[in-house]
Amino acid sequence: AQSVTQPDIHITVSEGASLELRCNYSYGATPYLFWYVQSPGQGLQLLLKYFSGDTLVQGIKGFEAEFKRSQSSFNLRKPSVHWSDAAEYFCAVGGYGGSQGNLIFGKGTKLSVKP
Amino acid sequence: DAGVIQSPRHEVTEMGQEVTLRCKPISGHDYLFWYRQTMMRGLELLIYFNNNVPIDDSGMPEDRFSAKMPNASFSTLKIQPSEPRDSAVYFCASLTGVVNEQFFGPGTRLTVL
Numbered sequence: 001a002q003s004v005t006q007p008d009i010h011i012t013v014s015e016g017a018s019l020e021l022r023c024n025y026s027y028g029a030t031p032y033l034f035w036y037v038q039s040p041g042q043g044l045q046l047l048l049k050y051f052s053g054d055t056l057v058q059g060i061k062g063f064e065a066e067f068k069r070s071q072s073s074f075n076l077r078k079p080s081v082h083w084s085d086a087a088e089y090f091c092a093v094g095g096y097g098g099s100q101g102n103l104i105f106g107k108g109t110k111l112s113v114k115p
Numbered sequence: 116d117a118g119v120i121q122s123p124r125h126e127v128t129e130m131g132q133e134v135t136l137r138c139k140p141i142s143g144h145d146y147l148f149w150y151r152q153t154m155m156r157g158l159e160l161l162i163y164f165n166n167n168v169p170i171d172d173s174g175m176p177e178d179r180f181s182a183k184m185p186n187a188s189f190s191t192l193k194i195q196p197s198e199p200r201d202s203a204v205y206f207c208a209s210l211t212g213v214v215n216e217q218f219f220g221p222g223t224r225l226t227v228l
Contacts, residue, residue: 032215042221043219043221043222045219050215051215086187090158094215100161100206102171103160104160105157106157107157108157
């Protein structure tokens, strides 16, 4: 079955500290992986995506993620968290093209940032 | 481009009433998706269209839900009759198969009393 697991429901980090949000997936074909961020009352914004090639991908707002096929993981990282990063983060997996583009989302990880 | 547009942003209605949510996808995008987000179930795909044709509606919870896309620039999600358990945030998203990146609208927060 296709699924995405984000094991951490809520994470709190101090401003300036590093961050890693975990994501594991199960997908029958070549996975296309995404991280989205949702601020309160807002829609989802794409942070980064992995389709192929270099397994370390860079995204917006200083985020990066590493695809590890052997571990079925796509963890999101940021070296230094800013207070404005407080939001909910969703990992998603899908296929290529719109016909398989219906994404399967994880349940999300809520990030709180301490001053 | 203005992005994906959804209306209304908030809707409060009473049980049994008909609710219609609207979405205008990004111009040129040939896929449109409707999602529902709740605390309990997270983000769920309800239905998606390709070139205005419904492709997969297996996520539509029951016959009270229906969706249409009469043209490339407009889609509706209708609930009739509405029930309190339909209270959620409903998102519309669109993409072009060339890029394979979904762009989400701001959502409609539905409250059914």
